[in-house]
Amino acid sequence: MEGNVFKYGANVDTDVIIPARYCTSFHKEELAPHCLEDLDATFAKRVQPSDIIVAGRNFGCGSSRENAPLAILGAGVGAVVAESFARIFYRNSINVGLPILECPEAAQAAQNGDRLAIDLEKGVIRNLTRGGQYTAVPFPESIRRIMEIGGLEEYVKHRLMTNDK
Amino acid sequence: MPQTIAQKILSRHAGKESVQNGELIFAKVDMVLGTDVTVPLSVEVFRRMGAKKVFDPAKIALVNDHFIPAKDLKAAQLSQIMRQFAQEMDAPHFFEVGRSGICHVLLPDEGLVKPGDLVVGADSHTCTYGALGAFSTGIGSTDMACAWALGELWFRVPSTIKVEVTGKLPKWVGGKDIALYVIGKLGVEGALYKALEFTGDTIRNLPMDGRFTLCNLAIEAGAKTGLVASDDKTAAFMAQFPQLKWDPVFSDPEAAYSEEYTFDVSDLQPQVAKPYLPSNAVPVGDLKGVKVDQVVLGSCTNGHLSDFQLAAEAMRGRKVHPHTRLVVIPSSHKVMLELLDSGLARTFTEAGAVIGPPTCGPCIGGHMGILAQNEVGLYTTNRNFVGRNGHPSSQVYLAGPAVAGATAVAGEISSP
Numbered sequence: 285m286e287g288n289v290f291k292y293g294a295n296v297d298t299d300v301i302i303p304a305r306y307c308t309s310f311h312k313e314e315l316a317p318h319c320l321e322d323l324d325a326t327f328a329k330r331v332q333p334s335d336i337i338v339a340g341r342n343f344g345c346g347s348s349r350e351n352a353p354l355a356i357l358g359a360g361v362g363a364v365v366a367e368s369f370a371r372i373f374y375r376n377s378i379n380v381g382l383p384i385l386e387c388p389e390a391a392q393a394a395q396n397g398d399r400l401a402i403d404l405e406k407g408v409i410r411n412l413t414r415g416g417q418y419t420a421v422p423f424p425e426s427i428r429r430i431m432e433i434g435g436l437e438e439y440v441k442h443r444l445m446t447n448d449k
Numbered sequence: 450m451p452q453t454i455a456q457k458i459l460s461r462h463a464g465k466e467s468v469q470n471g472e473l474i475f476a477k478v479d480m481v482l483g484t485d486v487t488v489p490l491s492v493e494v495f496r497r498m499g500a501k502k503v504f505d506p507a508k509i510a511l512v513n514d515h516f517i518p519a520k521d522l523k524a525a526q527l528s529q530i531m532r533q534f535a536q537e538m539d540a541p542h543f544f545e546v547g548r549s550g551i552c553h554v555l556l557p558d559e560g561l562v563k564p565g566d567l568v569v570g571a572d573s574h575t576c577t578y579g580a581l582g583a584f585s586t587g588i589g590s591t592d593m594a595c596a597w598a599l600g601e602l603w604f605r606v607p608s609t610i611k612v613e614v615t616g617k618l619p620k621w622v623g624g625k626d627i628a629l630y631v632i633g634k635l636g637v638e639g640a641l642y643k644a645l646e647f648t649g650d651t652i653r654n655l656p657m658d659g660r661f662t663l664c665n666l667a668i669e670a671g672a673k674t675g676l677v678a679s680d681d682k683t684a685a686f687m688a689q690f691p692q693l694k695w696d697p698v699f700s701d702p703e704a705a706y707s708e709e710y711t712f713d714v715s716d717l718q719p720q721v722a723k724p725y726l727p728s729n730a731v732p733v734g735d736l737k738g739v740k741v742d743q744v745v746l747g748s749c750t751n752g753h754l755s756d757f758q759l760a761a762e763a764m765r766g767r768k769v770h771p772h773t774r775l776v777v778i779p780s781s782h783k784v785m786l787e788l789l790d791s792g793l794a795r796t797f798t799e800a801g802a803v804i805g806p807p808t809c810g811p812c813i814g815g816h817m818g819i820l821a822q823n824e825v826g827l828y829t830t831n832r833n834f835v836g837r838n839g840h841p842s843s844q845v846y847l848a849g850p851a852v853a854g855a856t857a858v859a860g861e862i863s864s865p
Contacts, residue, residue, distance in 0.1 A: 295637055295726060299837040304813040308516065308523035310490035322836035342638040342671065346832060347813070348573040350490055371642050371673060372573055372587050379591035383789040426473035430603065440498045440595045449833070 285362045285383075286412070287335040292320075292325060294340030295360035298352040298373065301344065307351045312358030319355040327359075334362035336402070338394045341366070344373025353382040363402050365409060365420070367391045368404040378427060379436045385409060451701035453609040454676050455644040458584040458698055469706075470608040479583075480508055480561055481596045482552055482570030484809075486515040487589075489530040492573065494594035494678060502598030503538050509544040510561055512552040515809045520816035527603055550781020553577040553665060553749035558783055560690035564679040565698045569596055574749050574831065576667045580660035581686070582679040582698055584644075587668060592826040606705035607673045609700075610640055615650040616715030621865045623764065624659030625829065625849035627651070628666035629720035631712065633730030641671035641709060646700065651714055652677055657686045658753040665750045666831055669727040691814045721757045721827075722847040725835050733852050736862040742824040743774045744857040745838075746802075746850060748812045751829035752780025754787040756850040760829075761796050763854030763865035768801050770860030775802035776811060777816040802857070814838045820845070827856045 292420050300323040302315050311317060337356065343366035344352060353376050355362040356364065363383040377384045388407040394400060399415040407420035423431065433439045450467050452460065462476035483491060488511055503509055511531050516524035528546070535543035542561060546680040549555065553574050556562050556656035563584035568575065578585035588602065596602045614627055632639075645667045653659070660677050667675025677683075681699035688693060714850040746760050757777070769775045777797045779785040785807060788794040797804060810817030812830040820826050820839030826846070828838065832842040833845035846862060 297832075297837075299814075299832070299834040303836055304486075304515075304815050305485055308521065308527060310493070322841040341639065345637060345671065346488070346573065346834060348571055348575075348587040348589055350487070350571075350591060368638065368641065369669060370638070372589060375592060376589035379589055424471075424473055424605070426603070436591050436595050436603075437494055439497055439501070440598050444499050444598060445638045 285332055285404065286399065286401045286439055287362050288332065289338050289394045289396060290331065290382065291394060291396045292323065292339045294335065295342045295345055296323065296339050297346035298344055298349050299346055301352040302349065302355040310351055310354065312354040315351055315355035316358030319359040331359050331361065333360040335360065336400050337361055337364045338391050339366040340365070341368045342436060343369050345370035348372045349377045350436055353377045353380050357382050363404065365391050365394070378431060381435055383425050385420035387418050387420040451703035451705070453700045453704045454582065454646060454678060454698050455584055455609050455674065458565060458567055459604060459606055468606045470606050472606045474606060475601050475603055475605060476567055477601045478569050478596050479566040480510060480570065481593060482510045482512065482556065482568065482575060483593050483744060484512050484515050484552055484572055485517060485528045485531050487593065488534065489527050490590035491593040491597065492530055496592050496599055498598055499595060500598040503540070503597040506538050506540045506688045507542070508839035509540050509597060510556060511540055512544045512553070512555060513549045514551045514807065515545050515813060516815050517546045517808055518806060529851065539829060548782055551752060551809055552750045554752050554780040554784065557581060558781060559663070560693055563687060563693050563695040564683060565696055569602055573668050574665050576672065576674045577661055577665040577749060579664040579667065579675040580657065580677050581683055582677060584674055586674045605642070607642055607644045609644040609646050611706040612645055612647050613711040614647060614651040614714055615649045615711060616651055616713045618651060618714055619717060621681045621719055621851040623716050623849055624655060624662035626717055626720040627714060628663045628731040629722050629727065629847065630714070630717060632670045632728045633668060634710070634712070636672045637669060637726055637728045638671040640667065642673050643672055644676055645670065645672045646676045648678070656755065657682055658755045662750055664729070669831060687810055706832070716734060719849060719852045721852060721862060722833060724833050724844040724846065727832060727847055733848065733862065733864045736846065739862040740825060741773055741827045741856050741861055743776065743818060743820060743826045744840050745776045745778065745811045745826060745828040745830060746853050747778030747780055747787050748830040749780060750831045751850050752778065752784060754784055754791065756829065757788060757793050760850040760854035761793055763851045764800060764858050767858040770855050773857055773860045775857040777802045777804045778811065778817070779807055781807050827853060827862060829853050
């Protein structure tokens with residue numbers, strides 16, 4: 285996967301990712317036009333499929349709204365690379381299938397407009413503009429197992445089908 | 450192995466002798482909370498999962514609080530989806546408009562949480578119930594659908610930060626001020642992926658309302674939950690529900706903490722967090738003279754009767770400043786009745802305040818008092834992020850009810 289960087293700072297909260305005034309919808313197509321609008325009014329217009337959000341520490345802090353990773357997915361973003369993620373956003377991203385990579389070095393080095401290539405399988409991030417290569421913090425093994433089944437939704441579906449309650 | 454409260458509650462619910470920090474477990478939950486803004490997505494996911502019935506209808510709570518009374522057609526449809534789901538699941542703890550309240554005040558008051566419980570809620574301030582010694586944490590909508598379907602959910606066992614608070618609190622200073630001060634010291638990600646356990650003589654002397662406020666704000670330091678060990682005050686609160694059986698859970702004396710802090714609050718001034726982070730806490734005296742367009746008194750953070758009493762006391766019979774609006778939001782139907790019975794509803798109304806119905810409205814910038822361009826608010830709520838409460842150029846200062854009352858009558862940030 286390859287895309288251009290939209291770079292933001294630390295503590296990008298879920299209120300700026302998708303303000304509550306739009307959370308009367310929970311469908312990603314309806315949320316997408318308002319993604320990040322209070323932080324960067326032109327983001328939703330400029331973002332192209334598989335572009336990459338790069339941010340500082342504690343990305344996705346605040347409200348538990350799953351609308352936040354959905355809005356980012358709806359906008360076509362291919363992955364979010366940050367120095368760290370707030371915990372509910374981290375869960376929600378895994379659950380809705382938004383690729384997130386915790387990688388302080390890559391996040392600090394990348395600048396607005398840089399081109400990144402990401403191997404999601406290996407967690408390897410290459411900055412094609414500046415030439416660096418970085419490896420993201422791997423997901424804990426048990427979270428990888430949930431991801432391999434296809435996320436929590438598929439996991440529950442599987443357990444219900446096999447009657448393994 | 451010595452264990453913290455967090456480890457003990459999680460291990461019991463995972464059917465294990467003990468758990469290690471960082472370990473990923475599946476644990477059974479005692480209560481699953483959802484609201485009008487998070488339930489509809491969960492219902493959609495729940496159906497896609499192929500689930501037909503929730504694991505135990507009595508262990509789910511469905512609360513109308515965020516956009517109610519319905520702020521527009523879409524909000525009305527969200528409540529409608531939740532209402533129909535409650536009927537379909539025959540869920541006894543569905544709370545209709547007019548008999549509801551903000552979930553984090555409502556659930557403890559309804560006896561739906563007890564010490565030692567494992568509670569999850571699709572609302573980030575679910576950490577509030579840690580005040581009762583429950584392990585209680587915020588989740589997303591897909592998580593909630595999983596918990597409904599299976600009665601269990603995955604958790605990563607957090608390490609615990611011990612925060613000892615000591616000293617007699619000065620007049621006007623309460624749980625909100627302790628919380629803002631501690632978040633100011635730890636930072637908004639200081640407790641990321643961790644639990645916060647509050648101990649010390651100040652906490653032992655802090656009334657339950659103050660403990661709810663303190664634990665409510667644990668998420669603003671990034672924490673998974675805030676915890677206060679059960680004591681006589683917890684027992685007195687739980688005595689409202691004699692039918693509920695519960696055992697207090699304590700951290701073992703030799704339990705390992707990832708970090709330990711001690712804060713002496715005997716000289717603490719009322720705290721105010723400046724825009725745009727709850728960690729920007731400074732003493733109220735540093736902000737004297739900041740003009741305020743709107744004061745919001747209420748929310749899941751400071752929405753108990755004692756909060757309104759303290760604000761009214763700080764107003765000292767004066768009227769709301771001519772250039773300022775005071776929006777008072779009782780946090781539940783029960784608190785609304787308490788405002789009526791105590792005469793406070795009249796006190797606030799005569800002072801020139803508007804009293805709204807129990808709702809999250811202005812705290813999330815939903816409805817019932819949105820800030821216009823460049824307006825300044827002082828709120829007793831929990832977050833002051835860019836655009837959260839209205840126009841992205843508006844600014845919100847966070848404070849406790851005493852500062853809110855004093856500010857409403859002065860028209861500028863003021864110390865009571």
